[in-house]
Amino acid sequence: MTINAVKREIPDYIEGYGKVKHYQGAFAKKPEGNIAGAKLRCFNSDNTDKTVSSIKEAIKASGLKSGMTISFHHHLRNGDYVVNMVLDACAEMGIKELTLFPTALFGVHKKVIDHIKSGVVTKIMGSVNGPIGQLVSEGGMQVPVVLRSHGGRPRAVMAGDVHIDVAFIGAPTADKYGNICGTLGKSACGSLGYAITDAKNAAHVIAVTDNLVQYPLSPRISIPQYLVDQVVVVGSIGDPAKIATGAARITRS
Numbered sequence: 001m002t003i004n005a006v007k008r009e010i011p012d013y014i015e016g017y018g019k020v021k022h023y024q025g026a027f028a029k030k031p032e033g034n035i036a037g038a039k040l041r042c043f044n045s046d047n048t049d050k051t052v053s054s055i056k057e058a059i060k061a062s063g064l065k066s067g068m069t070i071s072f073h074h075h076l077r078n079g080d081y082v083v084n085m086v087l088d089a090c091a092e093m094g095i096k097e098l099t100l101f102p103t104a105l106f107g108v109h110k111k112v113i114d115h116i117k118s119g120v121v122t123k124i125m126g127s128v129n130g131p132i133g134q135l136v137s138e139g140g141m142q143v144p145v146v147l148r149s150h151g152g153r154p155r156a157v158m159a160g161d162v163h164i165d166v167a168f169i170g171a172p173t174a175d176k177y178g179n180i181c182g183t184l185g186k187s188a189c190g191s192l193g194y195a196i197t198d199a200k201n202a203a204h205v206i207a208v209t210d211n212l213v214q215y216p217l218s219p220r221i222s223i224p225q226y227l228v229d230q231v232v233v234v235g236s237i238g239d240p241a242k243i244a245t246g247a248a249r250i251t252r253s
Helices: 055-062 082-092 112-118 130-137 152-158 193-201
Strands: 069-072 098-102 121-124 166-171 173-175 204-209 230-233
Touching (some): 055 204, 055 230, 069 082, 082 098, 082 112, 082 166, 082 204, 112 130, 166 193, 173 204
Parallel strands (some): 098 121
């Protein structure tokens, strides 16, 4: 046990998390070395159309295997459908022991509990709300859940503390080359800022969209094509009417 800079006694090692880097003060530690990064997804005349027929096909092409880390953004909040459909596909493909690295989970993701109990998901790093938060609070996970702030999460990725094997990005609008926009389409959610770090640093990036448009996506692109490996078209990525819930609800006072 070590007493940190705010006089908290913290274990030096936590099972399921690893060696602890104790807090020593706001400016005690400075970043060292290069930031993490991923390959450049260049395209050529033989590989311009990145669309695939299903999430399973995209998962297969990504090389996702049991024990890897997958990430998601939460711009659609309680209206998101992408997390559940991806985990369902992983379960059907026999992929297990995944580390789930979302920016946040909500009540709509209650089905994740079934995947935790079946062993598809064994670790979570991200904010957990609603039923999943309740499960975690009651000791329903075998290893500690790591909660990261919206600033601490991209820092951890860029510093190499967390490696994303496959990032699944809910894309309200995309073109076949992989350009993504969050402000157009039936599931428009606004800026895709939370997903940019994932797109830049993940080993493999899959865009999941319900609005495929002609190339080039216009007039605005949030995430460019050279950061995306595959594009999957589904019936719906979510319900934008449920974005304004919880902390993001419209004030009535």
